[in-house]
Amino acid sequence: MDKKLSLDTICVQGGWKPGKGEPRVLPIYQSTTFKYDTSEQMARLFDLEDSGYFYTRLQNPTCDAVASKIAALEGGVACMLLSSGQAANLYAIINICEEGSHFVCSSTIYGGTYNLFGVTLKKFGVDVTFVDPDLSEEELGKAFRPNTKALFGEVLSNPGVAVLDIEKFARVAHSHGVPLIVDNTFATPINCRPIEWGADIVTHSTTKYMDGHATCVGGAIVDSGNFDWDKYADKFPGLTTPDESYHGIVYTKAFGKQAYITKATAQLMRDLGSSSSPHNAFLLNLGLETLHLRVPRHCENALKVAEWLEANDKVAWVKYPGLKSSPYYELAKKYMPGGTCGVIAFGLKGTREEAIRFMDNLKFICIVTHVADARTCVLHPASHTHRQLTEEQLVEAGVAPDLIRLSVGIENVDDIINDIEQALK
Numbered sequence: 001m002d003k004k005l006s007l008d009t010i011c012v013q014g015g016w017k018p019g020k021g022e023p024r025v026l027p028i029y030q031s032t033t034f035k036y037d038t039s040e041q042m043a044r045l046f047d048l049e050d051s052g053y054f055y056t057r058l059q060n061p062t063c064d065a066v067a068s069k070i071a072a073l074e075g076g077v078a079c080m081l082l083s084s085g086q087a088a089n090l091y092a093i094i095n096i097c098e099e100g101s102h103f104v105c106s107s108t109i110y111g112g113t114y115n116l117f118g119v120t121l122k123k124f125g126v127d128v129t130f131v132d133p134d135l136s137e138e139e140l141g142k143a144f145r146p147n148t149k150a151l152f153g154e155v156l157s158n159p160g161v162a163v164l165d166i167e168k169f170a171r172v173a174h175s176h177g178v179p180l181i182v183d184n185t186f187a188t189p190i191n192c193r194p195i196e197w198g199a200d201i202v203t204h205s206t207t208k209y210m211d212g213h214a215t216c217v218g219g220a221i222v223d224s225g226n227f228d229w230d231k232y233a234d235k236f237p238g239l240t241t242p243d244e245s246y247h248g249i250v251y252t253k254a255f256g257k258q259a260y261i262t263k264a265t266a267q268l269m270r271d272l273g274s275s276s277s278p279h280n281a282f283l284l285n286l287g288l289e290t291l292h293l294r295v296p297r298h299c300e301n302a303l304k305v306a307e308w309l310e311a312n313d314k315v316a317w318v319k320y321p322g323l324k325s326s327p328y329y330e331l332a333k334k335y336m337p338g339g340t341c342g343v344i345a346f347g348l349k350g351t352r353e354e355a356i357r358f359m360d361n362l363k364f365i366c367i368v369t370h371v372a373d374a375r376t377c378v379l380h381p382a383s384h385t386h387r388q389l390t391e392e393q394l395v396e397a398g399v400a401p402d403l404i405r406l407s408v409g410i411e412n413v414d415d416i417i418n419d420i421e422q423a424l425k
C-alpha cells in the first residue's frame with residue numbers, strides 16, 4: 001500500500017498502522033520480552049517457523065514499524081534498524097563476507113567506515129580494495145577477484161560530497177555477480193532512491209538527516225530484494241546453503257526476497273546484538289515525519305551559502321555538488337534533481353591556524369562532531385573525524401588538510417551567512 005503513496009505521505013503515515021482503539025501515535029514498546037501461552041508457540045518462533053516477537057534484541061514492534069517506514073521510503077522489500085550507522089555498514093558487509101572474502105569499496109567514504117573496512121575487518125580476515133570511484137568501468141573491474149563478494153560506495157561522500165555514479169557502479173557490480181551496497185545517509189531517499197538506479201542494498205546512518213535533530217545514534221539496512229543470490233550460490237553460501245545454527249534453514253529457500261534481512265537479523269543480530277532501542281526508534285520516527293520538509297530546506301540554504309562562499313575572496317575553494325562549478329554537477333542533476341544535501345566542504349586562503357580561528361569565531365554555528373541536523377555546524381575533518389588517517393589516506397578519501405566541513409541547517413539563511421561573514425572578518 002505504501003508504494004503507491006508519495007514520499008511525503010510515507011514520511012508522515014508510513015510504518016505504524018494502528019487498529020481499532022490502538023494509539024494513533026507509534027507507541028514505545030519498552031519491553032525486552034513478549035508473552036506466549038504455550039511452550040510450543042515459543043518454540044516455533046525460535047525455529048523461525050512462525051513470525052512474532054520474543055526478545056527485543058531480535059525484533060521489537062516499535063523498531064519494526066520504523067524499519068518498515070524506511071523500507072517504503074527507499075522502495076525496498078525489507079529493512080532492519082541497528083544501533084548505529086557503523087553497525088549498519090558492518091552488518092551489510094559481513095552478512096555476505098566471511099574470513100577469506102574480499103570486497104571492493106570506493107575510497108571516498110566516511111572516515112569511520114574507512115577504518116572499519118580497512119583496519120578492523122581486515123583483522124577478521126575480510127579484505128577490501130579501495131578504488132577511486134571516478135575510474136572507468138574497465139579500471140574498476142580490475143579490482144575484482146574470484147573471492148570478491150560486494151561493491152560498496154557512498155551516494156554522496158562524507159565529507160567530500162562527491163556524487164557516486166550509481167548506475168556505473170551497479171553495472172560493474174552486476175557484471176561480476178555481486179551486489180552493489182550504497183550508503184545513502186547524506187542524500188536520503190527524499191533526494192535519491194538508489195534502488196531505482198540499480199543498487200541492491202542501501203545503508204543509512206539514521207543519526208544524520210533521518211533523525212535530523214541530533215538526538216539518537218542509529219542505523220538502517222534496506223534490501224531491494226532484487227539481487228539473485230541463488231544465481232551466484234557458490235559466492236553466497238551463507239544465504240544459499242543450510243544454516244546449522246538454525247536447524248539447517250536455507251535463507252533464500254525459506255524467505256525468498258526477505259532472505260538477506262532475515263539472515264542479518266536471525267544470525268548477526270542474534271550473535272552480535274547491535275540493536276536499536278525502542279525509545280531511539282520512536283525518536284527517529286518523529287524525525288522521519290518531517291524529513292520531506294527539512295531536506296529541501298537544508299539543500300536550499302546550502303546552495304545559497306555555497307554560492308556566497310564561492311564569491312568570497314577569502315575562500316580558496318568550495319565543493320558542493322549543487323554548484324555549477326562542481327565536477328559532480330551533472331551527476332547530481334541526474335541522481336538528485338531536487339537537491340543534494342546540506343553539507344558543504346570548503347577551504348580558506350591562508351594557514352590552517354587561520355581556518356581554526358575562523359571556526360572558533362563563529363557565533364551560533366558551533367563546532368560539533370556531527371553533520372546533517374537542524375542546527376548549522378562546522379568541523380575540521382583532518383583534526384577531528386579523520387584524524388586517524390595518514391596524509392596519503394586523507395587525500396585518497398578526498399579530505400584536503402584545509403577542508404572545513406560546514407553542515408548547513410534549517411535556520412534563516414541570511415543569519416547563517418552573516419555568522420560566516422563576521423567570522424571571516
Ligand SMILES: *Cc1c(COP(=O)(O)O)cnc(C)c1O
Pocket residue numbers: 084085086087089110112113154158183185186204205206207208217218219
Ligand atoms: C555518520 C556516518 C556513518 C556512521 O554512522 P554512525 O551513526 O555515526 O555510527 C556512516 N556513513 C556515513 C555516510 C556517515 O555520515
